Amino acid sequence: xxxxxxxxxxxxxxxxxxxxxxxxxxxxxxxxxxxxxxxxxxxxxxxxxxxxxxxxxxxxxxxxxxxxxxxxxxxxxxxxxxxxxxxxxxxxxxxxxxxxxxxxxxxxxxxxxxxxxxxxxxxxxxxxxxxxxxxxxxxxxxxxxxxxxxxxxxxxxxxxxxxxxxxxxxxxxxxxxxxxxxxxxxxxxxxxxxxxxxxxxxxxxxxxxxxxxxxxxxx
Numbered sequence: 001x002x003x004x005x006x007x008x009x010x011x012x013x014x015x016x017x018x019x020x021x022x023x024x025x026x027x028x029x030x031x032x033x034x035x036x037x038x039x040x041x042x043x044x045x046x047x048x049x050x051x052x053x054x055x056x057x058x059x060x061x062x063x064x065x066x067x068x069x070x071x072x073x074x075x076x077x078x079x080x081x082x083x084x085x086x087x088x089x090x091x092x093x094x095x096x097x098x099x100x101x102x103x104x105x106x107x108x109x110x111x112x113x114x115x116x117x118x119x120x121x122x123x124x125x126x127x128x129x130x131x132x133x134x135x136x137x138x139x140x141x142x143x144x145x146x147x148x149x150x151x152x153x154x155x156x157x158x159x160x161x162x163x164x165x166x167x168x169x170x171x172x173x174x175x176x177x178x179x180x181x182x183x184x185x186x187x188x189x190x191x192x193x194x195x196x197x198x199x200x201x202x203x204x205x206x207x208x209x210x211x212x213x214x215x216x217x218x219x
Contacts, residue, residue: 002125003090004137006144007099010091013136016125018083021045024073032066033089035102037143039118043080046073047109054109056080061113063147065106083118085140101148110150117143170194171207178215186212 002013014034018041027048030036040060047054047062050069054062064070074080089103121139124132170193177184177192189212190200204212 002133002136004140005093006141007102008092008094008096009089009099009103010093011140012088012090013125013140014086014088016083016085016122016136018122019081021072021074021080021082025071027069027071029067029069030064031088034066035087035089036064037085037087037147038062038064039083039113039115041081041083041115041119043078044075045080047071048073049107059112059115060110061115062109063105063107065103068107070107083122085118085121085143087140098145098148101151102144105151108147108151113150114146117146170203174204184216 004011004013020043024045038061040056040058042058045056047056048071049064054060056072072080092099117139121136121143124135124139129135173193174189177189181188186197186200190197193200193203195203201212204210204215208215
């Protein structure tokens, strides 16, 4: 079984598949932790929920979440082909806004969803090449992120989580400052990374084994 963690949630993959849908799928619901993702690759049909009927065509994508009553019907003159992914939410490891946004959206329909990652997921899952589990897990994380990006307004800003290791960001700022700024001063570097000058000197000694002056000289 493939299992992966994404934004504080652990998912397992129940099934990934695809092909031609002849006839239809009777009305049904998923369990309280189940999410089914469908991408229509060809043909026509209908998706019926308890509130609306959607005409399906190539390029359509939809997510059906827990306990949502829905059914599918394929056009006999142009049977639908699709890629489907069935995910089970196994555990909530920690609360995160992005993960919550996915789980709280019980149904979503999108016309002309960007398809690039979906055929690759299906191919990896079917061929089962070396380390395919890792490849599929990474691609599914990318897919879930792409989905949530469609859920939220374009003006949404994702702020840093409190658990982010600030030192990792500081290392990047420090190293680029020494590379890009010829007249860099200890005060300017300290302001850039949000520390006092004494703290900055201690950080440089601890992680680089050099003083500010030695770092600037490139010793």
